[in-house]
Amino acid sequence: MEHDKNFVVGIFDDEDVLVHAVENVREKGLRIHEVYSPFPVHGLDEALGYRRTRLPIAAFMFGLTGTCLALFTQIWMLGYDWPMDIGGKNHASLPPFIPVTFEFTVLLSAFGMVITFLIVSNMKPYGWPRQFDLRSTDDKHVMAVDLADNKLSKEEISRMLKDQGASEVNEKNF
Amino acid sequence: MQVTSSIREPLVTGGKTVRDVSEDISRQVEGKPTNLWWIAISVSVVLFLLGAYCFWMLLWNGVGVWGLNKTVGWAWDITNFVWWVGIGHAGTLISAILLLFRQRWRMSINRAAEAMTIFAVICAASFPLAHMGRLWIGPIWSLPLPNTFGSLWVNFNSPLLWDVFAISTYFSVSLLFWYMGLIPDFAVIRDRAVRKGHPLRAMIYNALSFGWSGGAKTWMRYESVALILAGLSTPLVLSVHTIVSMDFATSLIPGWHTTIFPPYFVSGAIFSGFAMVLTLLLVTRKLFKLEDYITIYHIELMNIIIIITGSIVGIAYITEFFIAWYGQVPAEQYEFINRATGPYWWAYWSMMTCNVISPQLFWFKKIRTNLVSTFIISIIVNIGMWFERFVIIVISLHRDFLPSSWSMFHPTMYDVGQYIFTFGLFFTAFLLFAKFFPMINMAEVKSIVKSTSEKKH
Numbered sequence: 001m002e003h004d005k006n007f008v009v010g011i012f013d014d015e016d017v018l019v020h021a022v023e024n025v026r027e028k029g030l031r032i033h034e035v036y037s038p039f040p041v042h043g044l045d046e047a048l049g050y051r052r053t054r055l056p057i058a059a060f061m062f063g064l065t066g067t068c069l070a071l072f073t074q075i076w077m078l079g080y081d082w083p084m085d086i087g088g089k090n091h092a093s094l095p096p097f098i099p100v101t102f103e104f105t106v107l108l109s110a111f112g113m114v115i116t117f118l119i120v121s122n123m124k125p126y127g128w129p130r131q132f133d134l135r136s137t138d139d140k141h142v143m144a145v146d147l148a149d150n151k152l153s154k155e156e157i158s159r160m161l162k163d164q165g166a167s168e169v170n171e172k173n174f
Numbered sequence: 175m176q177v178t179s180s181i182r183e184p185l186v187t188g189g190k191t192v193r194d195v196s197e198d199i200s201r202q203v204e205g206k207p208t209n210l211w212w213i214a215i216s217v218s219v220v221l222f223l224l225g226a227y228c229f230w231m232l233l234w235n236g237v238g239v240w241g242l243n244k245t246v247g248w249a250w251d252i253t254n255f256v257w258w259v260g261i262g263h264a265g266t267l268i269s270a271i272l273l274l275f276r277q278r279w280r281m282s283i284n285r286a287a288e289a290m291t292i293f294a295v296i297c298a299a300s301f302p303l304a305h306m307g308r309l310w311i312g313p314i315w316s317l318p319l320p321n322t323f324g325s326l327w328v329n330f331n332s333p334l335l336w337d338v339f340a341i342s343t344y345f346s347v348s349l350l351f352w353y354m355g356l357i358p359d360f361a362v363i364r365d366r367a368v369r370k371g372h373p374l375r376a377m378i379y380n381a382l383s384f385g386w387s388g389g390a391k392t393w394m395r396y397e398s399v400a401l402i403l404a405g406l407s408t409p410l411v412l413s414v415h416t417i418v419s420m421d422f423a424t425s426l427i428p429g430w431h432t433t434i435f436p437p438y439f440v441s442g443a444i445f446s447g448f449a450m451v452l453t454l455l456l457v458t459r460k461l462f463k464l465e466d467y468i469t470i471y472h473i474e475l476m477n478i479i480i481i482i483t484g485s486i487v488g489i490a491y492i493t494e495f496f497i498a499w500y501g502q503v504p505a506e507q508y509e510f511i512n513r514a515t516g517p518y519w520w521a522y523w524s525m526m527t528c529n530v531i532s533p534q535l536f537w538f539k540k541i542r543t544n545l546v547s548t549f550i551i552s553i554i555v556n557i558g559m560w561f562e563r564f565v566i567i568v569i570s571l572h573r574d575f576l577p578s579s580w581s582m583f584h585p586t587m588y589d590v591g592q593y594i595f596t597f598g599l600f601f602t603a604f605l606l607f608a609k610f611f612p613m614i615n616m617a618e619v620k621s622i623v624k625s626t627s628e629k630k631h
Contacts (some may be wrong), residue, residue, distance in 0.1 A: 006391075012475045015624070034387055034390060034391065035389070035390045036387060036388045036390070037388055037393060038192065038196075038358075038362070038388065038616075038620055039358075039392070039393075039617045039618070039620040039621040040393040040396070040397050040617070040621060041621075044390050044393075045390055045391070045393075045394040047388055048391075050390070050391055050394055050493065052394075053394055053398045054276050055395055055396045055398050055399060055402070055446040056398060056402055059402050059406075073318065074330045077318060077327040077330070078327060078329075078330055078331075081325070081327065082324055082325065082326060082327055084329070086329065086331055089331065093468075095181035096330060096331040097330055098418055099333075099339070099340065099413065100335070100336060100339045100461075102329055102409075102413060103336075103339040103340050103343040103410075103413070104339065104343070105342045106343055106347060106409075106410050107202070107346065107347065109406055110346075110347045110350055110351075110403055110404075111346070111347075111350065112405050113399060113402060113403075114350055114354065114399060114403075117395055117396070117399050118384060118573070120395065121391075121392045121395060123233065123357075123384040123385055123386065123392075124384060124385060125381040125382070125384055125385070126381065126385075127385060128385060129386065130381060130387065131365070131387060134365040134368055134369055135620075136365075136366065136387075136388055137196075137358070137362045137364075137365045137386075137388055138192075138193060138362065138366070139192035139193040139196065139359045139620075161513045166605040172478075
């Protein structure tokens with residue numbers, strides 16, 4: 001632990017109250033560290049001002065790699081490396097290569113995207129994530145505010161969250 | 175604050191809150207298994223071991239232990255293979271295609287249906303693997319790997335090789351999709367374990383959940399991944415049974431050489447898959463007390479899909495027959511007359527009765543909302559779809575081009591045993607899944623509880 005980090009943690013019961021609260025406190029200049037929810041909340045990413053994820057681009061690039069790799073391999077193997085006469089057909093004709101090309105595209109695209117997702121989200125099967133409140137996977141929405149990010153005092157932030165409908169406000173230090 | 179729609183039936187009954195969802199679904203993971211579960215898994219393991227003996231005898235002695243002969247070179251093995259692969263299709267349809275169509279009723283059944291897909295594909299794969307005989311080299315030779323014969327590469331023009339790629343991709347992508355869905359739910363179990371003081375369980379489920387924290391940014395990325403995986407799985411699932419059907423359709427055997435096969439196989443697959451989902455879910459919802467999440471409304475909607483796909487299958491049967499007559503190819507005409515009136519007439523008419531007539535009963539609301547009748551019809555459909563594959567494969571083969579090589583197929587105990595093996599494997603895997611993994615996608619159900627849960631009275 002390099003240094004102590006102090007957070008104010010607001011607990012919200014309802015997702016609609018939460019989204020409004022996020023919009024309002026951000027308007028007032030509060031900087032939110034992150035909001036943790038038990039399920040994806042519609043409109044929360046916009047309220048927090050997150051940029052759209054670029055994972056679809058990653059998926060497309062991986063897919064394209066798969067397409068090229070599969071086509072190249074098939075044409076090279078059957079057309080050049082060891083051409084075989086199968087029923088007098090062309091050595092390297094495109095139509096029979098499409099199914100394998102398609103499957104390989106899907107395979108690389110899916111796995112590439114998911115591995116990218118795990119890396120950018122810093123998810124791995126070892127080590128514990130930083131948890132502000134264990135109820136955030138059960139039924140509560142948890143808004144974490146880093147004191148170092150904000151000029152306001154602890155009490156002012158607590159009051160602001162309470163005013164916006166937080167059912168309780170706690171402190172958490174790491 | 176809950177809203178009840180007056181035109182749609184609630185998807186979650188019993189006035190559940192978000193909290194209740196974690197409580198109800200985590201209960202079977204955290205608690206001790208019931209006696210019924212023990213009985214069920216004992217029976218499954220016994221079936222599995224009986225079948226494993228037959229599988230072992232096949233590996234030891236070779237494919238000759240099956241009832242195959244020179245004329246009927248494909249029989250139960252490929253019938254069972256196609257049957258199991260088809261069953262898998264419903265899981266992907268529910269999780270991927272219904273996600274793209276924004277059908278929210280998929281949410282409480284997709285987890286179990288996807289698990290069914292994965293186990294069904296494993297069962298399916300065991301048949302071509304067994305049919306290769308030498309399990310220790312067969313799978314390696316079916317991949318384009320450098321070898322000492324040249325390298326002599328695999329034949330990319332062959333539908334059987336397409337199948338290798340299609341089935342393995344389908345399996346791995348389905349597994350990925352299923353696992354992605356499980357990640358947030360493993361985190362629920364982990365955090366409950368921390369709060370209740372089970373450190374070992376917390377550690378295991380933390381590893382399984384990849385340290386999920388549920389931040390808004392992660393959720394945003396996660397939803398994007400889920401949507402793209404659904405978009406990838408949709409053409410994938412259609413391609414899988416298309417390619418399976420091409421194993422037959424690209425050959426010149428009368429009865430197989432038809433262009434109708436891909437759509438006909440895909441709809442048949444979804445038809446049989448939904449029947450299996452219903453068979454399984456009707457039992458599990460009782461066993462694990464999930465009646466509030468898998469409601470009669472869910473069952474009715476699935477039955478409607480069975481009517482649709484069953485009718486498509488019925489039209490395909492009739493079209494096949496018509497085209498055989500209209501096409502004026504004598505061998506093709508003989509083949510279809512032989513199906514209906516030849517020595518295997520009983521298989522053909524079982525198929526027609528089970529697949530074409532029985533699902534039409536679901537037009538009656540009383541029948542499609544009744545648990546007992548749904549259960550019975552779902553099993554009848556499963557049987558019918560097995561006969562469909564048997565009819566296509568064995569009847570087309572047993573009358574060879576030369577009458578001197580005409581033959582019949584008689585299964586041996588090893589044919590039957592291999593089939594039993596897959597049943598044992600399937601139910602054992604499914605019961606273990608039901609015990610250790612959350613059976614219902616909690617995160618998704620929680621997101622709809624507020625809008626579609628029934629109000630507490």
